[in-house]
Amino acid sequence: MSQPRIMIAGTQSGVGKTTLATGLMAAMSRREYIVQPYKVGPDYIDPGFHTVATGKISRNLDSWMVSKKHLLELFQHSSQQAQISIIEGVMGLFDGHRQGGGRGSSAEVAKILSTPVILIIDAQQMAQSGAALTYGFQNYDPDLNLVGVILNRVSSKSHYRMIKEPIEELGVAVLGHIPQQEELELPERHLGLVPTAESNSLVEYLDELAASIEEHLDLDKIYQLAAQAEELDLVEEELFAVSENEAEISIAVARDKAFNFYYEDNLDLLRARGVKIKYFSPLQDNSLPPGISGIYIGGGFPESFLKELSENKSIQRSLKVAISQGMPTYAECGGLMYLTKKIVNFDQESYPMLGIIPGSIVMQDSLQAMGYVEATVETDNILLPAGAKIRGHEFHYSRLLNLSNKLDSAYSLKGGKGEDGRWEGFVKDNLLASYLHLHFASNSTVIDNFIEACQKFKQGSS
Missing domain, CATH: 3.40.50.880 (Class I glutamine amidotransferase (GATase) domain)
Structure with missing residues (x-):
């Protein structure tokens, strides 16, 4: 099963994962790719933004609640028609169930689905330390395929160069940056982000966000990295095995x-x-x-x-x-x-x-x-x-x-x-x-x- 796919992960919560992942989904959709969106973990709100951005219902990928085999089957079933699957991670890249050794983390899902990972770094008040941070994430788990970095909340072009060059010396592609633009931050409410059903101006917002992503990120390179994902072996259907007796209810x-x-x-x-x-x-x-x-x-x-x-x-x-x-x-x-x-x-x-x-x-x-x-x-x-x-x-x-x-x-x-x-x-x-x-x-x-x-x-x- 060969299909372009990429995960957008963060060093921690609050670095802009949902904003950037949703913007990337919107930008790719506006390039007329068929984008299938996903969210790691049990979240319901972020997938609502994905759905509006792509026109495709976003799916949850949860390796704590669902076995590895069934997770592969669910992904296989829902991604068949996609030209690219974009997966938004949860929390920090390696953050999972506290008593489960990282179960349910973005890293675990990326490895199960053999998916290349792009890491978002919040570049506020940071310079060469961005390379040290990248090095740590790159080497913490050698089985993880970290292929690129996006720098968020960059204050200037010189600031961008200051962080970008040391990271690229590590052999990690820097795929662009997003200037600090508070107007592009998604609003929040008591359960997290405002659900799409209550966001009347969301389409207009997504147009602005997609334009910013198109301007500042290398979408061609991101698609190329997604297309280099390893081929997944087809798993035998179990959950979706056709029953001889349909329910008829x-x-x-x-x-x-x-x-x-x-x-x-x-x-x-x-x-x-x-x-x-x-x-x-x-x-x-x-x-x-x-x-x-x-x-x-x-x-x-x-x-x-x-x-x-x-x-x-x-x-x-x-x-x-x-x-x-x-x-x-x-x-x-x-x-x-x-x-x-x-x-x-x-x-x-x-x-x-x-x-x-x-x-x-x-x-x-x-x-x-x-x-x-x-x-x-x-x-x-x-x-x-x-x-x-x-x-x-x-x-x-x-x-x-x-x-x-x-x-x-x-x-x-x-x-x-x-x-x-x-x-x-x-x-x-x-x-x-x-x-x-x-x-x-x-x-x-x-x-x-x-x-x-x-x-x-x-x-x-x-």
């Missing part, structure tokens, strides 16, 4: 400004088994799509749209009827919040929600949960039986109050921010709601179990 998936955090691979894996995805909007639609046998409400920012969500009583009634009738429903993070009695926002204003989960959500000023976790299933549910294990990720500023019955909890968690063994989530009949973001390839039996639950519901209601 439809699942309603919430997708709008309030709910848009999904690993696209999860939806692809459902489609591969014959599931038809029907999108709906809890903000705007009056009812669920017709002919569905299951519901999937992903994460997002419901706290930013509380008035609209609380006032749409029609879709609330439709959801309540479906869930009360036993329709299999999987709600993740923002979806969990939506199903509770009420959400109290950052200004202490309270808005009623569906009331299916007997608890309330209160937004907090500080991060309440963050990081990778290993989950053990406490209660049989539509995805997994009790005792099964799965890996996931938490990241939220809200707290779920008045729900402490262990008998109804979905998981006990190990890792992340909190005590090991803590209860999490809610299970009742065919409803599973949790703060935990799951990648279905972490334990692919969840796909078959979810489909089986939906098929049983379809058969029972027909």
Whole structure:
């Protein structure tokens, strides 16, 4: 499998990875390359920018949640039509799970996918030390293919030459620089970067960013380095193996400004088994799509749209009827919040929600949960039986109050921010709601179990 691909990594968080990677994606797309974007790790917000920049849905590459074999298969499946794949790294190049020896790091993903790496260095207040920094990253892991450097936040042409020449003496290509331009920095909010659904001027911004990238970086050289990536051996399909018996069911998936955090691979894996995805909007639609046998409400920012969500009583009634009738429903993070009695926002204003989960959500000023976790299933549910294990990720500023019955909890968690063994989530009949973001390839039996639950519901209601 020969395909041009490159990773944009950073020496650390905050060096401009997302801005430069998104700009490179936009610039290559404007050169009429078919660009497939990717993000290392569990992030949902950065991929939204990638998607707008390229017109292709960005995918997550997570080597902590997903095995090496399955990661290769997911990449192989999603990159088939691309002329170049551009992967944005996470944190610093070698930063991974703190207890996993670098598992999940950009470096690990780059090695699994035999992908050349371009390192971004924040050049503010730096001169020849840029070469020392490059040398360290170049030699820390000899199995990593570091092929070039981009210098960000450079103050002048003389400053650029001062850093560039010593780095090139190491045999590492300097592929350009970006002058310090604060107007090209992406805005931020409480979960990180502002999601694309809330960025009305994003297209105009991306045009400016792509123009700056085109002016200051050597795009021809970057494509040449990407094209020199080693050929990947085709892996035998396992996740996407065609089933003899297609599911022949439809699942309603919430997708709008309030709910848009999904690993696209999860939806692809459902489609591969014959599931038809029907999108709906809890903000705007009056009812669920017709002919569905299951519901999937992903994460997002419901706290930013509380008035609209609380006032749409029609879709609330439709959801309540479906869930009360036993329709299999999987709600993740923002979806969990939506199903509770009420959400109290950052200004202490309270808005009623569906009331299916007997608890309330209160937004907090500080991060309440963050990081990778290993989950053990406490209660049989539509995805997994009790005792099964799965890996996931938490990241939220809200707290779920008045729900402490262990008998109804979905998981006990190990890792992340909190005590090991803590209860999490809610299970009742065919409803599973949790703060935990799951990648279905972490334990692919969840796909078959979810489909089986939906098929049983379809058969029972027909």
